[in-house]
Amino acid sequence: MGAEREPERGAERVVVGDKRKLRLATASLAGCFGCHMSLLDIDERLFELVERVDFDRSPLTDIKHCGACDIGLIEGGICNAENVHVLREFRSHCKVLIAVGACAVNGGLPAQRNHLDLGQCLQEIYLTAPDIVGGKIPNDPELPLPLDKVHPIHEIVRIDYFIPGCPPSGDAIWKFLTDLLDGRTPRLGHPLLHFD
Amino acid sequence: MSEECFDAEELEELLRPVVERHNGEPLQLVQILREAQEVVGYLPAALLTATARALKLPRAQVEGVAGFYSFFHLTPPGRYRVLFSDNITDRMLGSGELLDRLCNKLWVERRKLSEDGLVSVDTTSCTGMCDQGPALLVNGQPLTRLSGERIDRISELIRAQLPLGDWPAEYFRVEDNIRRRDTLLSAEWPAGEALRAAIARGSEAMLAEMKLSNLRGRGGAGFTTAIKWESARRAACHTEADAQAGARYVICNADEGEPGTFKDRVLLSSYPDLVFDGLSVAGFTIGARKGLIYLRGEYAYLLPALRENLERRRRSGLLGRAVGGEVGLDFEIDIHLGAGAYVCGEETALLESLEGKRGIPRIRPPFPVTAGYRGQPTVVNNVETLCKAALIAIRGGAWFAGLGTKQSTGSKLLSISGDVEMPGIYEYPFGVSVEQVLQDCGAGNAQAVQVSGPSGVCLAMHEFSRSIAFEDVPTAGAFMVFGSHRDMFEVARNFAHFFKHESCGFCTPCRVGTSLVANCMDKIGKGLGTQYEINQIFKIHRLLHAASHCGLGQAACNPLFDTLQKFRPAYERRLCSLDFEPAFDLDQALAAARQMTGRDDPAAHFGFAARLPGVAS
Amino acid sequence: MTQPSILLDGLPVPFVDGQTIMDAAMAADIFIPHLCHHPEFKPQGSCKLCTVKANGRYVSACTLPARDGMEVENNSPDLNDKRRTLLQMLFVEGNHFCPSCEKSGNCMLQALAYELEMLSPHFDQFYPNRAVDASHPEVLLDFNRCILCELCVRASRDVDRKSVFSLSGRGIDKHLIVNAESGRLADTDFSWADKAAHVCPVGVILKKRSGFAVPIGKRRYDVEPIGMQVERLAARSADEES
Ligand SMILES: Cc1cc2nc3c(=O)[nH]c(=O)nc-3n(C[C@H](O)[C@H](O)[C@H](O)COP(=O)(O)O)c2cc1C
Ligand code: SF4
Ligand code: SF4
Numbered sequence A: 001m002g003a004e005r006e007p008e009r010g011a012e013r014v015v016v017g018d019k020r021k022l023r024l025a026t027a028s029l030a031g032c033f034g035c036h037m038s039l040l041d042i043d044e045r046l047f048e049l050v051e052r053v054d055f056d057r058s059p060l061t062d063i064k065h066c067g068a069c070d071i072g073l074i075e076g077g078i079c080n081a082e083n084v085h086v087l088r089e090f091r092s093h094c095k096v097l098i099a100v101g102a103c104a105v106n107g108g109l110p111a112q113r114n115h116l117d118l119g120q121c122l123q124e125i126y127l128t129a130p131d132i133v134g135g136k137i138p139n140d141p142e143l144p145l146p147l148d149k150v151h152p153i154h155e156i157v158r159i160d161y162f163i164p165g166c167p168p169s170g171d172a173i174w175k176f177l178t179d180l181l182d183g184r185t186p187r188l189g190h191p192l193l194h195f196d
Numbered sequence B: 001m002s003e004e005c006f007d008a009e010e011l012e013e014l015l016r017p018v019v020e021r022h023n024g025e026p027l028q029l030v031q032i033l034r035e036a037q038e039v040v041g042y043l044p045a046a047l048l049t050a051t052a053r054a055l056k057l058p059r060a061q062v063e064g065v066a067g068f069y070s071f072f073h074l075t076p077p078g079r080y081r082v083l084f085s086d087n088i089t090d091r092m093l094g095s096g097e098l099l100d101r102l103c104n105k106l107w108v109e110r111r112k113l114s115e116d117g118l119v120s121v122d123t124t125s126c127t128g129m130c131d132q133g134p135a136l137l138v139n140g141q142p143l144t145r146l147s148g149e150r151i152d153r154i155s156e157l158i159r160a161q162l163p164l165g166d167w168p169a170e171y172f173r174v175e176d177n178i179r180r181r182d183t184l185l186s187a188e189w190p191a192g193e194a195l196r197a198a199i200a201r202g203s204e205a206m207l208a209e210m211k212l213s214n215l216r217g218r219g220g221a222g223f224t225t226a227i228k229w230e231s232a233r234r235a236a237c238h239t240e241a242d243a244q245a246g247a248r249y250v251i252c253n254a255d256e257g258e259p260g261t262f263k264d265r266v267l268l269s270s271y272p273d274l275v276f277d278g279l280s281v282a283g284f285t286i287g288a289r290k291g292l293i294y295l296r297g298e299y300a301y302l303l304p305a306l307r308e309n310l311e312r313r314r315r316s317g318l319l320g321r322a323v324g325g326e327v328g329l330d331f332e333i334d335i336h337l338g339a340g341a342y343v344c345g346e347e348t349a350l351l352e353s354l355e356g357k358r359g360i361p362r363i364r365p366p367f368p369v370t371a372g373y374r375g376q377p378t379v380v381n382n383v384e385t386l387c388k389a390a391l392i393a394i395r396g397g398a399w400f401a402g403l404g405t406k407q408s409t410g411s412k413l414l415s416i417s418g419d420v421e422m423p424g425i426y427e428y429p430f431g432v433s434v435e436q437v438l439q440d441c442g443a444g445n446a447q448a449v450q451v452s453g454p455s456g457v458c459l460a461m462h463e464f465s466r467s468i469a470f471e472d473v474p475t476a477g478a479f480m481v482f483g484s485h486r487d488m489f490e491v492a493r494n495f496a497h498f499f500k501h502e503s504c505g506f507c508t509p510c511r512v513g514t515s516l517v518a519n520c521m522d523k524i525g526k527g528l529g530t531q532y533e534i535n536q537i538f539k540i541h542r543l544l545h546a547a548s549h550c551g552l553g554q555a556a557c558n559p560l561f562d563t564l565q566k567f568r569p570a571y572e573r574r575l576c577s578l579d580f581e582p583a584f585d586l587d588q589a590l591a592a593a594r595q596m597t598g599r600d601d602p603a604a605h606f607g608f609a610a611r612l613p614g615v616a617s
Numbered sequence C: 001m002t003q004p005s006i007l008l009d010g011l012p013v014p015f016v017d018g019q020t021i022m023d024a025a026m027a028a029d030i031f032i033p034h035l036c037h038h039p040e041f042k043p044q045g046s047c048k049l050c051t052v053k054a055n056g057r058y059v060s061a062c063t064l065p066a067r068d069g070m071e072v073e074n075n076s077p078d079l080n081d082k083r084r085t086l087l088q089m090l091f092v093e094g095n096h097f098c099p100s101c102e103k104s105g106n107c108m109l110q111a112l113a114y115e116l117e118m119l120s121p122h123f124d125q126f127y128p129n130r131a132v133d134a135s136h137p138e139v140l141l142d143f144n145r146c147i148l149c150e151l152c153v154r155a156s157r158d159v160d161r162k163s164v165f166s167l168s169g170r171g172i173d174k175h176l177i178v179n180a181e182s183g184r185l186a187d188t189d190f191s192w193a194d195k196a197a198h199v200c201p202v203g204v205i206l207k208k209r210s211g212f213a214v215p216i217g218k219r220r221y222d223v224e225p226i227g228m229q230v231e232r233l234a235a236r237s238a239d240e241e242s
């Protein structure tokens, strides 16, 4: 059913014909790194990708904070304070931000804790579980505090595109990125589009 | 009423007379549940089981009906159930503060039953007392003209557990507040005059007068009444035997749920004979032997007087067998009470409710005129429409057609409330300008008028020269005035929540969409909205308008759309300049974790500083 | 006399008296998205996925009787856009975590989301708190995924004559209930042999201990998009699962 999609929330298009190499960054928030594995799963096409884009913060580099980028790929939802900071950093540095995978798109598996009370969870895990004596809820300021609920990333910042799947296949990610890089409206049809 | 635990046998005992009163008729389920609740105080699970058994209905169906209506309680609501009318006009008169005050005095949290099971305090959709608000219902009885003093006194009365009958009668006084009379409100015919006139004309001729009058429905849609009557009169009943038995129905829509509307209340309390006459005339004209009045639950206080009046009519031969002395002309009128659901004003949802079901609008076609109550040809008319029909029976269609404008004949009752000196009922010939009305009711500094309630239209100052008529600004009667000091965003937000609360939930767009827009409005209200939310509202508006199953969903975003068009600054003032913000408070989302870990360091918070990347992390 | 027909996206589609737009389209192997419609049951008209434009007015294809010469717009960007928004509403209203759902791959809601290229839920999630009913020996009810299509209600009432299911609540609080004072499925006369056990278009009514039987890639909508399965959808009957 030929669906003409408006990009989400007035997404910016990546400038086509720009001879400059585009910069791409990725991050994993509350996810399982499965989506990153999928990205690496594009196999030999990775070489083609490296031809076309420079990697900023990503599994392929050692960069801690992302700099000005054209494309940001985010895996995972928002479950703690640090996730929010990283996401916001990405949003402010990336022209186009893409949610990758079920967790980023709708909270995914981690969000299935949302009907539980966080206080009670912490209590049970650290204080009252049967094998615990003199337990203590970790309170090191270095540790990010968990949010009361897990959220998909589009509830925190503006997201331009979504690649659903748990994880999306390497083919889906490749199709999406090449559409984008070539200046087409990225589309996933059967069977690339799936939620599981 | 009380909250004791009943055992199943006891409940069956209590239920039996109620079921008997209704002959064990499943179509009476809503009435039976209402009456059973009066006896028991609420509808415990075992009572639903007993009701299902007595009526031979699936239990789940009974529970489904009980769960649909706001005034049915599956858990104890307290011996005193206080419901503040939550129309914007009540809010403007300070109902919010009064509610908080009562909660404080009674040591209860809103929406929660007090620990001793004595009282609960909550809000309810407009109770139709906008001309004498702020108003509330206590155990279904309306209290008007609330003030801080009265609230304090009420809290004492509740704490002293004084029965409602011993409360000051003054508190319960409901005024008519008729400010301008025209042909309808100055009518002074004795009971039965219109019916006798119709009988004298004969049903054919009566229908001809209706056609001549060009009367259009006063309930909102403005459908030509004669066409409705004629279709129902012509439509085939299920069987020939049904037709012989006069198995057609006329129904008086007295649900009056549109916030800001209260003219039917006044007609029912001070012109009941005109209403009953109109209903009888309609019945006579289409060949119905039964008329039903669907009275909104909020107006239950009118029931005793209405029933008494029906008794009187029966004694004087205006009801029952051989009405008006005509052998073979039989007509009965029953009153059904609603139980708190605005959607039941929609005529097909009303029919479902009359048949004892959840008030879900039906699929149309077929329309009620061919398949209505019990599947038989049925006319549904608004209270005011029927009063007009009574006048037409007496004075003729030509006379009526000479009033008002060509396309909008006759007069219209307006229920005027809000920022005016003299709120109340104003009757005008159709065609009157908004300006004129504003002048008459003493609206000095109006910036906007919401005509026909939240589902109607919001007029800004530059539109005040328009006129009240089907061909220009149609209305079901509500006329809420907002002075220049009012915040039109808050007006729209109140309406958004009204629709969210009243959506029947049948169709996807309205069920979810009304919640989504209410959330958008709350987000904007908290200062977290951006242009993004405004776009969302427009998008949802287009969808609801196109795809909703009934008029409720189709109109649900009208007030937002109108105010966004005409009062954009009221929204823009609240928008933040960022391109997107979360709808929830991030710092608050960490509160549970802070409490559990005992942390309070900067990284345990979100604030303005944390918004700048790298600062707080 | 020639057979009456409607013009569906410009294509003449014949119908017989009494057929709805949906009936006519299905008979002609044309896909109109739908969720609450099932050829075996009385039309319901609540999901609104089948919204089409007939003679310029938005209507539900599954409830509106076809009329000769009616011009119907179905596969258009405007309508598909609206349908996608409706799907997104259904997704955020419940809890749909496809990766852990046994219905995944065989689910109509999901298949329609693919068909209409719904890439995200778009709106904020409601994350409602809905308990699962595991009381019944054979069947699990996971209300988190209920889209309130009332197919189980209709099947149990009209075919099984048991009225095991019903809806309660109103508006956004509307929810599915079962026919027992305890509220537990185990306390009803429901059985896996019921028609109602096999009509749920999503993953609410599930047979215990039999999930994930078909491997990914082989499931109903892995094989072919829903839009190409009109014939099967039209032939759904008492002995076949939705
Ligand atoms: C959501 C909704 C609520 C309605 N509420 C009322 C009402 O309270 N009273 C009324 O007379 N008509 C109401 N209507 C209009 C009725 O459906 C119907 O058109 C009217 O009762 C017909 O009577 P009339 O032709 O005399 O106006 C409502 C319609 C909708 C869609
Ligand atoms: S539009 Fe709203 S009120 Fe009307 S049927 Fe749909 S959900 Fe119910
Ligand atoms: S019911 Fe369908 S859409 Fe919902 S979680 Fe299961 S597979 Fe996904």
Ligand code: SF4
Pocket (backbone or CB within 6 Å): C145, C146, C147, C148, C149, C150, C151, C152, C153, C176, C199, C200, C201, C202, C204, C205
């Ligand atoms: S359980 Fe399934 S069939 Fe029943 S209403 Fe929910 S989604 Fe529809």
Ligand code: FES
Pocket (backbone or CB within 6 Å): A030, A031, A032, A033, A034, A035, A036, A075, A076, A100, A101, A102, A103, A104, A108, A109, A165, A166, A167, A168
């Ligand atoms: S992080 Fe990729 S699917 Fe959850």
Ligand code: FES
Pocket (backbone or CB within 6 Å): C033, C034, C035, C036, C037, C044, C045, C046, C047, C048, C049, C050, C051, C060, C061, C062, C063
């Ligand atoms: S399929 Fe027509 S409304 Fe659901």
